[in-house]
Amino acid sequence: MSGENLMSVMVYIPTPFRRFAGNQTYVKGEGKTVGEVLDGLGKSYPSLKHMIYDEADEIPGHINIYINSQEIHSLQGKATPVNDGDEMAVIPAIAGGQVALTPDQVNRYSRHIIMPQVGPVGQRKLMETKVLIVGAGGLGGPAALYLTLAGVGTIGIVDFDVVDLSNLQRQVLHQNDDVGKKKTESAKETLNAYNPDVNIVIHDTPLTSDNAMEIIPQYDIVVNGADNFTTRYLVNDASYFAGKTLVDGSILLFDGQATVFVPGHGCYRCLFPAPPPPGLVPNCAEAGVLGALTGVMGSIQAIEVIKQVLGIGESLVSRLLLFDALSMDFRVVKLRRDPKCPLCGDDPTITELVDYVEFCGAPFPGGHDGDGTSDGSSNGS
Amino acid sequence: MGTELQMDPLMVVEVKVTANFAKLIGGERSARAEGSTIGEILDDLEKRHPGFKQNVVADGRIHRFVNVYLNDEDVRFLQQLDTPIGEGDVVSVLPALAGGV
Numbered sequence: 001m002s003g004e005n006l007m008s009v010m011v012y013i014p015t016p017f018r019r020f021a022g023n024q025t026y027v028k029g030e031g032k033t034v035g036e037v038l039d040g041l042g043k044s045y046p047s048l049k050h051m052i053y054d055e056a057d058e059i060p061g062h063i064n065i066y067i068n069s070q071e072i073h074s075l076q077g078k079a080t081p082v083n084d085g086d087e088m089a090v091i092p093a094i095a096g097g098q099v100a101l102t103p104d105q106v107n108r109y110s111r112h113i114i115m116p117q118v119g120p121v122g123q124r125k126l127m128e129t130k131v132l133i134v135g136a137g138g139l140g141g142p143a144a145l146y147l148t149l150a151g152v153g154t155i156g157i158v159d160f161d162v163v164d165l166s167n168l169q170r171q172v173l174h175q176n177d178d179v180g181k182k183k184t185e186s187a188k189e190t191l192n193a194y195n196p197d198v199n200i201v202i203h204d205t206p207l208t209s210d211n212a213m214e215i216i217p218q219y220d221i222v223v224n225g226a227d228n229f230t231t232r233y234l235v236n237d238a239s240y241f242a243g244k245t246l247v248d249g250s251i252l253l254f255d256g257q258a259t260v261f262v263p264g265h266g267c268y269r270c271l272f273p274a275p276p277p278p279g280l281v282p283n284c285a286e287a288g289v290l291g292a293l294t295g296v297m298g299s300i301q302a303i304e305v306i307k308q309v310l311g312i313g314e315s316l317v318s319r320l321l322l323f324d325a326l327s328m329d330f331r332v333v334k335l336r337r338d339p340k341c342p343l344c345g346d347d348p349t350i351t352e353l354v355d356y357v358e359f360c361g362a363p364f365p366g367g368h369d370g371d372g373t374s375d376g377s378s379n380g381s
Numbered sequence: 382m383g384t385e386l387q388m389d390p391l392m393v394v395e396v397k398v399t400a401n402f403a404k405l406i407g408g409e410r411s412a413r414a415e416g417s418t419i420g421e422i423l424d425d426l427e428k429r430h431p432g433f434k435q436n437v438v439a440d441g442r443i444h445r446f447v448n449v450y451l452n453d454e455d456v457r458f459l460q461q462l463d464t465p466i467g468e469g470d471v472v473s474v475l476p477a478l479a480g481g482v
Contacts, residue, residue, distance in 0.1 A: 134481075137481060138480075138481055139481045140481065224481070225481040226479070226481045227479060227480050227481040228479050229477070229479045232479055249481065250477075250478040250479060250480055250481060251478065251480045251481065252399070252400070252401055252478040252479075252480040253399075253400035254400045255399045255400050255401070255478060257475075257478055271477075272445065272448070272477040273445040273446075274446055275446055275477065275479075276446040276447075276476065276477060280436075280446075281446070281476055281477065281478065281479065283479060283480055284480040284481075287401060289480055322473075322475065324399075324400070324410065326410060331453075332453065333450045333453040333455065333473070333475075334453050334454055334458075335455075336455065338458075
């Protein structure tokens with residue numbers, strides 16, 4: 001205690017962890033941040049440490065830490081400052097800890113668990129996974145929906161937009177009564193109604209160069225459902241810098257494209273080195289999109305996430321899937337890492353996030369210059 | 382253009398485009414075109430559908446936001462516009478799509 005203003009907080013210990021903390025419901029903790037308080041707890045109760053930190057000394061996906069009822073992912077993670085008198089809570093998403101699935105979970109996920117490619121081990125992997133969905137709209141909606149049903153532990157949703165009537169032709173997370181509501185809020189309500197076990201974390205903001213490297217590293221896998229090139233290049237670069245797998249999808253009219261970018265195996269810049277000049281390729285608000293197509297492509301993105309987590313099958317890494325709904329034609333073309341890629345090539349010139357507004361010649365929707373209106377121009381609608 | 386020597390026989394191939402490019406080739410999702418290289422195929426399409434080529438090529442290079450595939454291979458990793466065409470090949474023109482809505 002060196003006189004640095006350490007704060008004293010009470011930490012709620014849930015039933016399954018109490019035997020690791022002297023059978024106490026509350027223990028006292030000290031520190032300036034959530035991380036320091038947890039470190040202190042780990043020193044006082046070494047067996048508890050194994051429950052709240054994984055091998056990499058990170059909080060595992062199935063543990064949520066709350067400070068005064070707010071989950072710390074929506075604050076500053078482990079760096080969230082604490083104040084005297086705050087109440088902290090350690091809440092495992094899986095009742096009963098890592099040991100076994102509850103009977104309800106076994107029942108709920110039985111159609112997955114009985115498949116040898118999933119099994120109880122795979123189900124627990126899904127429950128420990130954190131997936132970030134960029135955009136609670138056409139692609140992000142069905143992707144988030146099926147990942148929620150599959151019991152993915154944490155699903156983060158970035159979107160700044162509000163639900164518009166014109167979204168309801170395709171965006172399955174939002175219903176008639178949600179018009180005017182924030183998309184993140186509406187999405188969370190819908191997803192938790194489907195599966196209350198899933199921790200839905202809301203990022204009610206446009207994704208920008210300022211926040212991308214705070215938000216993306218908190219997750220294991222990123223799903224891209226952005227509807228503009230500015231955000232697409234940002235998500236690509238930030239996911240690459242954070243070392244995260246990016247499950248990419250895009251749609252227009254009757255066409256869909258999907259692929260998976262794993263750092264080192266090609267990226268969006270290898271596929272399309274530069275965006276088209278603004279206005280040349282219309283967006284869905286200008287040109288239209290078949291509603292049901294979003295369900296196909298969003299589901300494909302969810303499938304790729306699940307395969308990635310379970311380590312099964314052949315992923316879309318190094319392959320670009322093209323779907324033409326009019327001819328009902330699925331085709332796969334090769335996607336190569338470009339050795340000359342400025343991001344992931346042999347001599348990268350992009351070593352940190354750049355000015356995407358300048359690069360794409362178009363503002364981030366919802367940013368200071370974006371109108372953020374309801375035409376579907378959200379950076380993830 | 383294959384007018385002098387018939388070293389590169391002209392091939393007739395199918396060129397597929399995305400729905401947002403269909404209006405450039407008469408509203409269809411694919412068109413027949415002939416030539417012995419990707420560049421000649423695009424030139425032939427331009428003859429049949431004036432205005433098409435500028436959406437794919439500028440200054441003798443394929444736009445960086447459009448990919449042209451010969452079967453399943455991006456021609457940027459082959460010989461770009463000089464990539465030779467074979468009988469029965471399928472050429473696809475694929476612009477970047479940004480939509481997620």
